[in-house]
Amino acid sequence: VTGARVGIDIGGTKTQAVVLDDEGGIAAEAKVPTGFGAEGVIASVRDVLALLSMPDAGIGTVGVGIPGAVDPARGRVTHAVNLGLADLALGDAVAALAGAPVTVENDVNAAALGAFHLLGYGPDRSLAYLNLGTGMAAGIVLDGRLRRGAWGAAGEVGHIAVDPEGVLCSCGQRGCLETLGSGSAVARQWPQGGDHPVRSLFEAAAAGDALAIGVRRRLIDTVASAVRVLVLTVDVDDVVLGGGIASLGDRLLDPLRDALRDAESTSPFLASLGIPDRVRILPSKRRVAAVGAALAGTAPKSP
Amino acid sequence: VTGARVGIDIGGTKTQAVVLDDEGGIAAEAKVPTGFGAEGVIASVRDVLALLSMPDAGIGTVGVGIPGAVDPARGRVTHAVNLGLADLALGDAVAALAGAPVTVENDVNAAALGAFHLLGYGPDRSLAYLNLGTGMAAGIVLDGRLRRGAWGAAGEVGHIAVDPEGVLCSCGQRGCLETLGSGSAVARQWPQGGDHPVRSLFEAAAAGDALAIGVRRRLIDTVASAVRVLVLTVDVDDVVLGGGIASLGDRLLDPLRDALRDAESTSPFLASLGIPDRVRILPSKRRVAAVGAALAGTAPKSP
Numbered sequence: 001v002t003g004a005r006v007g008i009d010i011g012g013t014k015t016q017a018v019v020l021d022d023e024g025g026i027a028a029e030a031k032v033p034t035g036f037g038a039e040g041v042i043a044s045v046r047d048v049l050a051l052l053s054m055p056d057a058g059i060g061t062v063g064v065g066i067p068g069a070v071d072p073a074r075g076r077v078t079h080a081v082n083l084g085l086a087d088l089a090l091g092d093a094v095a096a097l098a099g100a101p102v103t104v105e106n107d108v109n110a111a112a113l114g115a116f117h118l119l120g121y122g123p124d125r126s127l128a129y130l131n132l133g134t135g136m137a138a139g140i141v142l143d144g145r146l147r148r149g150a151w152g153a154a155g156e157v158g159h160i161a162v163d164p165e166g167v168l169c170s171c172g173q174r175g176c177l178e179t180l181g182s183g184s185a186v187a188r189q190w191p192q193g194g195d196h197p198v199r200s201l202f203e204a205a206a207a208g209d210a211l212a213i214g215v216r217r218r219l220i221d222t223v224a225s226a227v228r229v230l231v232l233t234v235d236v237d238d239v240v241l242g243g244g245i246a247s248l249g250d251r252l253l254d255p256l257r258d259a260l261r262d263a264e265s266t267s268p269f270l271a272s273l274g275i276p277d278r279v280r281i282l283p284s285k286r287r288v289a290a291v292g293a294a295l296a297g298t299a300p301k302s303p
Numbered sequence: 304v305t306g307a308r309v310g311i312d313i314g315g316t317k318t319q320a321v322v323l324d325d326e327g328g329i330a331a332e333a334k335v336p337t338g339f340g341a342e343g344v345i346a347s348v349r350d351v352l353a354l355l356s357m358p359d360a361g362i363g364t365v366g367v368g369i370p371g372a373v374d375p376a377r378g379r380v381t382h383a384v385n386l387g388l389a390d391l392a393l394g395d396a397v398a399a400l401a402g403a404p405v406t407v408e409n410d411v412n413a414a415a416l417g418a419f420h421l422l423g424y425g426p427d428r429s430l431a432y433l434n435l436g437t438g439m440a441a442g443i444v445l446d447g448r449l450r451r452g453a454w455g456a457a458g459e460v461g462h463i464a465v466d467p468e469g470v471l472c473s474c475g476q477r478g479c480l481e482t483l484g485s486g487s488a489v490a491r492q493w494p495q496g497g498d499h500p501v502r503s504l505f506e507a508a509a510a511g512d513a514l515a516i517g518v519r520r521r522l523i524d525t526v527a528s529a530v531r532v533l534v535l536t537v538d539v540d541d542v543v544l545g546g547g548i549a550s551l552g553d554r555l556l557d558p559l560r561d562a563l564r565d566a567e568s569t570s571p572f573l574a575s576l577g578i579p580d581r582v583r584i585l586p587s588k589r590r591v592a593a594v595g596a597a598l599a600g601t602a603p604k605s606p
Contacts, residue, residue: 125453126453140536140537142445142450147445147537147538148538149534149537149538149539150428150429150538150539150540150581151534151538151575151576151577152538153534153535153538153576154536154537154538155535155536155538156535156536156538157535157536159535159572159573160531160532160535160536161528161531161566162465162466163465171570171571171572171573172569172570172571172572172573173566173569173570173572173573225464228463228464229463229532229536230536231452231454231456232456232458232459232460232462232463233443233457233458233459233460233463233532233533233536233537234443234450234452234457234536234537235450235451235452235453235454235455235456235457235458235459236452236453237453263464263476266475266476267474267475267476268474268475269462269474269475269476270462270474270475270476272454273454273456274454
């Protein structure tokens with residue numbers, strides 16, 4: 001394949017695109033608001049491609065990351081509630097716009113590939129990209145290859161239920177990790193936070209508000225549980241935090257590492273696994289999902 | 304390599320060995336009691352090798368499975384409490400006895416390879432072998448290769464803690480899945496069961512004993528949780544149950560599938576994953592760990 005690798009990250013509010021250079025760096029990028037429904041989403045892709053400075057060689061491959069259930073083999077989005085999509089042949093639609101082969105991938109899986117690349121990992125390394133957005137889900141890259149799983153459910157740690165008496169989750173179970181360790185969980189428990197509940201929560205907690213400290217504690221403890229689940233199942237080298245909550249940076253990472261160390265203090269088994277030092281956050285400006293989408297466009301497929 | 308593949312499964316009470324034929328079938332087998340401590344364990348290996356009918360071609364490779372922490376790269380057992388081993392160069396000792404290269408593997412990992420082979424799976428398939436013995440741990444085979452994990456902790460689902468108020472686990476955490484979903488958990492909660500607590504428990508529960516029914520319920524629900532954890536992280540094609548508790552066969556599998564279906568009844572998400580039909584038990588006579596050990600002796604290494 002000649003021509004550049006293009007990656008498009010269709011987010012809930014904005015659609016970002018990148019062109020990768022031969023070394024995998026970002027040669028060009030563009031951004032537009034994301035429209036709603038099939039027509040709106042496809043229009044956003046058309047608009048962002050029009051804004052993108054293309055290299056002379058043109059487009060070689062396109063990868064599209066989208067928040068929802070996808071069928072990568074057929075290039076279809078089967079379910080993307082927040083974007084108003086039910087069943088859409090997104091791959092075909094984008095291929096018609098770009099004049100190049102298109103791969104459609106779940107956005108968290110795409111971001112996992114992007115993180116793997118941006119961290120400079122080689123094919124003997126593994127990571128989980130734990131996305132803390134409205135929901136909680138992980139993308140898993142093992143030995144350099146994305147693992148989607150036999151039924152596409154790899155990394156769905158947000159729907160591991162740990163408390164039968166817990167809050168009803170959108171998935172229908174009770175007490176899923178997502179019900180305490182996500183943006184929607186914070187919004188529910190900290191309604192006074194308005195449009196930016198997580199930021200508001202952390203500010204109130206830092207100011208000593210007892211309720212906020214409790215909600216933040218549950219958030220941190222639940223993210224710590226999710227990190228341990230990822231280590232005690234796939235045992236990736238690193239767990240990279242992403243999504244809106246991860247933009248808190250050290251305000252999230254420091255107490256998270258403390259919580260992981262607390263658990264180690266009573267468990268020599270956990271202490272032997274070095275988990276606190278295996279958690280990290282990527283700088284948020286690095287376009288991880290769009291870069292990963294570009295890589296998904298050319299990556300060898302793995303179940 | 305010419306010569307036969309030999310597998311040795313060093314269990315807590317008995318040591319089993321098999322010779323594989325060229326097609327991977329069992330050409331010969333033998334069994335001896337397992338001795339205690341370094342000398343006892345090595346004597347057991349010597350004795351079982353002496354009993355084994357060797358093919359004319361002699362021994363090509365040897366794989367040894369052992370219940371404990373191993374360093375496969377160096378062929379060392381670093382920790383095997385039940386066998387009285389602290390740090391032992393088991394690979395070198397067995398190589399001296401067998402006159403062939405030796406691979407040392409954790410017994411659950413070996414059994415996972417054995418199950419994969421005995422089920423006739425090809426390299427595009429994945430499974431978890433969930434061992435329900437004194438403890439709970441899984442071996443994971445992804446796309447035909449054993450996944451040990453970056454720190455050797457892949458499949459340690461028994462030490463995922465789900466209840467901060469739960470029972471203290473041998474690992475130092477509280478409320479690990481192992482504290483309710485293992486043979487030691489049953490022995491603790493059903494002390495009247497004597498030397499065969501699980502069998503006694505299931506008999507008492509079948510006879511209507513209310514306490515037994517409760518303990519069995521918690522066991523089944525916890526195994527169901529572990530199965531879901533494996534699907535929602537690595538999403539293997541199948542979860543194969545092994546270990547002493549799995550010898551209950553359908554008396555375990557039927558209520559386990561019921562529990563998995565119960566969880567589906569309120570969760571369309573879970574229902575979309577077909578988990579009840581992905582759980583199975585291998586016939587117990589199939590020497591899964593010894594066969595897997597033989598395969599570990601020749602399998603390509605994966606982190």
